[in-house]
Amino acid sequence: MKSRLVQVWRSFWVATWLGWQIESNWTDPVLFAIYSVIKPIASAAILVVMYGVITGGRFSEPIFPYIYLGNAFYIYVGSVMVGISWAVIDDREHYRTLKYIYVAPVFMPFYWLGRGVARFLTGSFAVFITLASGMLFLHLPINLAHANWPLFLLSLILGIMVLAFMGLILANVSLLVAHHFFLIGEAVAGALFLFSGAVFPLEVLPDWLRPLGFIMPITYWLELLRRSLLPSGVKAFPTFASLSNGELLGIMLGLSVFFGVAAFASFKLCDFLTRERGLIDRTTNY
């Protein structure tokens, strides 16, 4: 049992170190830091300009912090979920090292989760810069003294766990598909962005699309983060008005357990099929 735990920890830690090297050592630290924030800041700026053009710069209306916060925390979806699933393609097709990792004493699910840590760290930096910019330049109504920090931290941890498990499920699926399906992570992230109410209240979606938002964990996660950081007057949207914080947390906890079980069960299945079909060292040269 103890040796298994050591193997799990070592797999996770080594993958974290490796992921950080791959992500960051192509340039010097300053350039890397700039690179890490330019994309998310640009994405946020697109929304700010769109909003500013239409409303004439009325950033104090409740919809603006709704959009801005949702977009800022959505950075984690691209970083954590897509980052973990991309590691399979990167190792198998780009560096062609997946077969060597497979024969090493590595517990693969934790290896992939570890590969996502570097993206989580750079993503956290980008989220922080995006939020700080919003507070400084756009007067985002976040009062650090009055924020509900316990709710924020609990929600953040649960959300990151769900995202990591979703990334693991995508990584497992990526084991079975060829390189040219590398967009699978982007497609899922795009769909979540659209249907989870990340940047607009779900009421804006047509009636027949709205139920999709209610089955996505990101929807509840972003609602909890907004409730924990924004003053009560600002979060004036009816989507989850009938649900308390405790009920939302309960839903998130349930979803974490569900996605955790699904992630490890899907690994068992996909790992078996990958070995059966001889796909571990497949390269497609795209």
Add this chain to the structure above:
Amino acid sequence: MKAKATGWKLFLKTVIARAYPRIVAQQRERSWIFFDVFLSLLAVSAYVFIYRAIRAPEEYIGFVVLGGAMTAFWLNVLWSMSTQFYWEKETGNLPLYIISPAPKMAILLGMALGGIVGTSLRAATIIFVGSILFRVHFSVANVPLLVLVFALTLVALYGLGMMNASLFLLWGREAWHLASLAQEPIYLLSGFYFPIKSLGFWVAAVASLIPLTLGLDAMRQLLFPSGATLGFLDVRIESAILGVMSVLFLLAARLLLDYMEKIAIREGKLLEIQQ
């Protein structure tokens, strides 16, 4: 014995040979067509619903659909023109290009023409589906001018891609990251989802170095009734600038390619396979 092609015949054959896989092979990989269109439509839909959430005038929905379609061209220029020599280097094909008698400019031109045809199909699909989904109404005021602006935008844009291909020839692993970096910031600077005029004159003027900025602005002016009031410059001025850019970028691509090839050979960067 059949005479080997030389001069302009060789140039033409090379263009066709390099354009062929772009036009035919890309269409064979149906998952790519699906993802290219599907992902763009997801992004377009998200921006449309943001505009609906803040009660924007309906024409802005059309701006988003048009901008979303034009992202297909920018992504093609970025990932299949600018970074192409980096990919070729990774797969070991680049030295084969260099030692073959095929003119390098013809290879780039073939990639560009193939990319334009393949991407036009995707962009047209995005506009068609987006227009139906979100009930976008286009009102074309001047068809010949619209065709001219679109053609000049593509020539200048792919000329820029050919120029960048030479620069990427020298880069290693950072090429991937730099290409990735040129997505969202360019969507912002070029006004893919809002009129570029909103960024102010000087920012818009600097952003106009990217041909899509002026191209999109001119097309919006020609496709939507209120486009002219939201336009940055007069369409004829924008067309003239795009024409100048087309010539300049193609000439610069030619000069840069020769220069960078010499540097890459001297510094031994043609076989730099990153694994």
